[in-house]
Amino acid sequence: MSPSTLRVLPLGGLGEIGKNMTVVEYEDRIVVVDTGLRFPTADMMGIDLVLPDFSYLRERADDIEAIVITHGHEDHIGALPFVLRELGQDIPVFGSRLTMAMARSKLDEHKLREVELEDVEAGVRIEAGPFDIELVHMTHSIPDSRAVALTTDLGTMLVTGDYKFDQTPVDGRPADISRLAELGKDGLLLLCGDSTNVDRPGWAPSESGVGPRLEEVFSRCEGRIVVTSFASNIHRVQQVIGAAAAVGRKVALIGRSMRKNVNIGRSLGHIVAPEGLIINAREIEDFPDHKLVICSTGSQGEPLSALRRMAHRDHPQVELHSGDTVVFSATPIPGNERAVNETVDRLFQIGCDVITTRDAPIHASGHGYAEEVKLMLNLVRPQYVMPFHGDYKRIRMHGQLAEAVGIEAQRVFRGVNGLPLEIDKRGARFGDKEQSGMVFVDGVDIGDVADVALRDRRMLSADGIFVVVATISEQDGSSVAEPEVIFRGVPFRDQADELLDEIRGTVEASLERAAEEEIREIDLLQELLHDDLAQFVYERLKRRPMVLPVVVEV
Amino acid sequence: MSPSTLRVLPLGGLGEIGKNMTVVEYEDRIVVVDTGLRFPTADMMGIDLVLPDFSYLRERADDIEAIVITHGHEDHIGALPFVLRELGQDIPVFGSRLTMAMARSKLDEHKLREVELEDVEAGVRIEAGPFDIELVHMTHSIPDSRAVALTTDLGTMLVTGDYKFDQTPVDGRPADISRLAELGKDGLLLLCGDSTNVDRPGWAPSESGVGPRLEEVFSRCEGRIVVTSFASNIHRVQQVIGAAAAVGRKVALIGRSMRKNVNIGRSLGHIVAPEGLIINAREIEDFPDHKLVICSTGSQGEPLSALRRMAHRDHPQVELHSGDTVVFSATPIPGNERAVNETVDRLFQIGCDVITTRDAPIHASGHGYAEEVKLMLNLVRPQYVMPFHGDYKRIRMHGQLAEAVGIEAQRVFRGVNGLPLEIDKRGARFGDKEQSGMVFVDGVDIGDVADVALRDRRMLSADGIFVVVATISEQDGSSVAEPEVIFRGVPFRDQADELLDEIRGTVEASLERAAEEEIREIDLLQELLHDDLAQFVYERLKRRPMVLPVVVEV
Known part of the structure; x- marks a missing residue:
């Protein structure tokens, strides 16, 4: 491959929703666009975060000219601290003002204070090795979103x-x-476009249509109002503030990320509130119910979120009661439906009214629908199209939209993570697959070998564990103490003592058999114990808990 | 309470969707309506099934005149084997013909062959102690559904x-x-009505509208067609068969419950197929793609279902490929969205087309919408209303519908599980709460004390487990063998050996401290080891795996 080939290597965001990250290479130099993360699914037990596998960049760290972040959502910015910690704090990071303010706050939390974060005005061209970088102002559900134009000789x-x-x-x-x-x-060479809403016909509703609907809802409420939304949707919070002001209510902000984002938003002028309108959470009890709007995190039913705690009557500042109204100004992200439903029903149980997007148009998606995707394609008229940010279904549908506006099928490249698109003067084609995938963040450790640990956790979570300790004599292998049997996560009740006796008996029998057969190697002994016990336990309980035999020689 | 009080005690189905079960008492005699179950949620780790807690019936088993089952869905019939095993096989069970056939098949699986199952024709009155029981024919997403009218002196x-x-x-x-x-x-005394779809305005679409839509979809397909639906929706399967016949395709049934239900449906005449239309799964390869419809389980993305296995290219009989079409003739039950989405996207990845209810009206709910609930209220004009089958939200909305058709609020009783409604000549009121709740089925064991086991499983699943075995001398408590350290589900890599050494060191240090302080009691020693180790592990890994110390004295 000649160095004057443009290589576009998605490390995340294709065939999935989340952890968007793309490596763009030209003349052996690299610009990385976005460093996002995903949140773990229920089967990723105990995992805190999911990052793109960026091993590809490890040996190439010196070739990275810049990281450009399009906007401040976690699926575009969330992996930044992990990436910079591994690849070096000397890589310059570019983005819009709000995006960089959010990056700063995030890096501070990770104690990464050396990183050079650079606000870049939309329309200004920045040189980065063989690339010219230009940010183009876009609209989304967070202010200051940008598209990234990367220009090379090609x-x-x-x-x-x-x-x-x-x-x-x-x-x-x-x-x-x-x-x-x-x-x-x-003449645009390549478009890498958002596919999130390609399956929705028409146009996304405008964000500014939400405010008047919120005001209508507020004006019908008599008790307290709790509005929950994404904390990063600063325009939405602004509209909640506006609607509250219009109906003569104060606004209290509840939830750490809500306060943090509003602070950043106010300091940059994205949020403007009349003097005295925003009150402190401690002042909530000073105002009558009909004078209050509480703006809270928890729109996704997150376990520790403020709203979930309110729904479980477990929030230190806010106690909800019959006559209060909770407004969900957000839709559940796929996978969160049950948690959201549970929260909603808890609120009904308390006696609250709950207003969701099914009851009133109080939410607008931040992603363009099919006609907007077509508009983008028609505006930039790309030579090649590579759909981004979508599962397989959406990537395919994005390709269909491209064909619908007259782009030939062979100019649409349906990629997958790790597969680089290579473009040179002769054309475009996919190259050889590079390493890509998921990396788990689990406590202090980041790594891809959590697979075994995860498999063990799944087994432990399904059926629990038996630990059996057999103590044998170093001289003749005979049992020198009664076997210890401990279990956790195994749900048996009445017959526990009896069963434990039987298990001890099984262990003694296995040890005797081992002594007869002169099995003395600890590993073999443990294997024997494991097999005998696992079989016995399965026959008795019809479950397969993990069986962990420990043989101690004294 | 006088024996001539009618007591209606819901043991399940209120404040939740699922495990419907109601105890009706009069003159100290009991009729039980439905014995349903729920499927466990993700946080009920390793739990197979969730039953209503029917302890209330344990001492009253001799008072039970009959169990009446309204229809054959798991949330109405699924707990029957467990209930009968505990309360006795001599309790007569009534229901429609199909419902009893499904009950028989279920009881056979549980080797309960003594139970008297009685087909009851709709409209026939059966005497059961102080009750007259009459089944009223209704329509639902399974044939032969019935309402139950219970008549007493009241x-x-x-x-x-x-x-x-x-x-x-x-x-x-x-x-x-x-x-x-x-x-x-x-003059109806009390209506206990289904609340599942009270939040949907208007009328549910007719089941028979689905067939023509399926035929339209089929007629546009070129490759194989896989249709997935609930196996118990026998009318839907009939319509799939009809649509397949209309477009000249054979039908293969895939998935155990699909075959089982179709067999029962055919034997009772609910499913009629032209001779030779239904083929065996082994014959699939004998027919060209455009001559096949595969009717499969897996509409909810269930892990081991036939469709999920096809999507993962892991089904023994059916290999899907580009050009095939998968038709989801069902909507995801709340909580299953992610599993369904994953299955759908896997299918897109293979190259299949996927048709869901968003693309065509190929599903109809089996539960009446708001106008149907109002029609029911207007038809039976009940003196009292107790909404059934719904979470708190739906129970409240059902009450609002009752008020909308002119039933005064004080005649609507919004119940919860365990709270009996008591009606006598003077009126109706809630009585004192009885025991109710969830009982878990976990392997062979059924019990409510799985709580501890569940908590342990959650802990194990989040962070794994460390087992430490210290062997000490019976004489002086000194360590007589190097401590054994075993871990599972703890995701550390490079530093494992080093960390294990440090853990052994911590154990030795703890034992020395114990010896100095003359702590010799095994329980205290284990507590000490636990606390020291848990602290050490947290400091090093920032996780809290379960720490299980075992002290062996020799």
């Missing part, structure tokens, strides 16, 4: 990040359509 | 079971509206 490629074409965004700054059109007119 | 109460008012059911037998109207005209 042409310009555009990574859209997450976007919608909101014609009436809350901050009055629609996406920079004219710059996109210019890129198209100049 | 009047008649109606438990609807699950129902919709399907005007064009597949078997041509709409709900017996005229009998319901008669009950209303005679």
Whole structure:
């Protein structure tokens, strides 16, 4: 492969929703676009976070010119501390002002204080080795979102990040359509576009339509109002504040990330509130119910979130009661439905009214629908298309939309994580697969070998564990103490003592058999004990708990 | 409480969706309506099934005149074997023909062959102690569904079971509206009605509308077609068969419960297929792709289901490929969304097309919507209403529908599991709460004390386990062998050997400290070891695995 080949290697975000990360290479130099994470699914037991496997960059750290972050959502920025800790704090990081403020706050939490974070104005071109980097202003469910245009000798490629074409965004700054059109007119080489909502026909509703609907809902409420939304959706919080002001209610912010994001948003001017409107959580009890809006985290039913705690009557500051109204200004992310439903039903049990997006249009997605994806394709008129940010279904449907606006099928590249698209003067094609996948963050450890641990955890979680300790004589292998049997997570009751006796008996029998057969090697002994016990336990309990035999020689 | 009080005690199904079971008492005699189960949620680790806690019936087994089952779905019939095994096989069980056939098959699996199962025709009155029992034919997503009318000296109460008012059911037998109207005209004392879809406005679509839509979808397909649906929805399977016949395709049934239910359905005449249309799974390869419809289990993305295995290219008989179409003729039950989405995306990855209810109206709910619930209320004009089968939200909304048709709020009783409604000549009121709740089935054991085991499993699943075995001298408590350290589910890698050495060191240090302080009691020693080790492990790994110290004296 010649160095004047442009290589676009997605390390995350294809064939999945989340952990977006893309390596762009030209003349042996690298720009990384986004460093996102995913949240673990229920079967990833005990795992805290899921990162893209960025091993590919480990030996190439010196070749990285820059990391560019499109916006401040976790699935685009969340892996940044982990990436920088491994690859070095000397890699410059670019992004919009809010995005960099959120990155700073995140890096501070990880005690990474040496990193050079650079606010870049949209439209300004930055040189980074063989690349020119330009951010293009877009609209999304967090302010200051940007697409990234990377220009090399070969042409310009555009990574859209997450976007919608909101014609009436809350901050009055629609996406920079004219710059996109210019890129198209100049001839765009490659479009890597958001696929999240390609399966929804039409256009996403405008964010600014949500505020008036919230105000309508608020005006019908008599008790307290709790609004829950994504803390990073700063425009939404602004609209909650506006609606609260309009109906003469104060606003209290509950939940750590809500307070943190609002603080950042206020300091950068994205959130403006009338003097005295926002009150402290400690002041909640000073105001009558009908004068309060509580803006809270927990829209996804997260176990430790403020709203979930309120629903379980376990929140230190907010006690909900009959007559209060809880407004879900968000939809559940797939996989969170049950947790959200449970929270909602707990609230009904307390006697609250609950308003969701099924009852009123109080949420707007941050991702453009099919017609917006088509508009993007028509604006930038790319030579090649590589759908980003989507599972297999959405990547395929994005390709269908491209074909619908006249882009030939052979110019659409349906990629997977780890498969680089290689473009040179002769054309574009997929190259050889590179390492990619998931890396788990589990406590202080980051690693991909948690597989065995995970398998063990699944086994432990399903059926529990038996530990059996047999103490034998170093001289003749005979048992010198009664075997110890301990179990955890095994649900038997009445017959426990009896069963434990039988297990001890099984152990003694196995040891005798071993002595007869002159099995003295500890490993073999343990294997024998394991097999005998596992079989006995299965016959008695019809479960397969983990059986852990320990043989001690004295 | 006088014996001429009618007591309606729900043991399950209120404040939840699932495990429906209701005890009806009059003159110290009992009829039980439904014995359902729930499937465990992800946090009920290793639990197989969830039953209602029916302890209340244990001392009252001799008072039970009959168990009546409304229909053959697991949430109404699934606990029957467990209930009968504990309360005695001599309790007569009543229900419709199909329901009893399904009960028989279920009891056979549990080797309960003594139970007297009695098919009861709709409209026939059966005497059971102080009760007259009458089944009323209803429509639902399984044939032969019935409401149960229980008449005593006090009047008649109606438990609807699950129902919709399907005007064009597949078997041509709409709900017996005229009998319901008669009950209303005679004056119904109490209605216990299904609340599942009270939150959906309007009327549920008819089941028979699904067939023509399936045929339309089939007629556009070129490769193989896989249709997945609930195996118990025998009318749906009939419609799949009809649509397949119309487009000239054979039908293969895949999945144990699909074959079982179709066999029962065919033997009772609910499923009729042209000669030779249904082929054996082994014959699949004998037919070209465009001549096949595969009717499969797995519509909920269940881990071991046939469809999930096909999606993972792991099914022994069916290998899917590009050009095949998978039709989801079902919607995900809340909580199953992620599993369904994953299955769908796997299918897209293989290259299949996937048709869901978002793409075409190929599913109809079996539960009536708000207008149907109002129709029921208007037909039977009950003196009292107790909403059944719903979480807190739906029970409240059912009450609102009752008020909307003119039933005063004080005649609507919003119950919870375990709270009996007591009705006598003076009126109706809630009595004192009885024991109720969940009982877990876990392997061979059934019990409510799995709580500790569950808590342990959660701990084990989150962070794994360390087992430490210290062997000490009976004489002086000194360590006589190097401590053994074993771990499972703890995800550390490179530093494992080093850490194990340090842990052994910690154990030795603890033992020395114990010797100095003359702690010789094994329990105290183990406690000391536990605390020292747990602290050490947390400091090093920032996780809290279970720490299990075993001290062996020799």
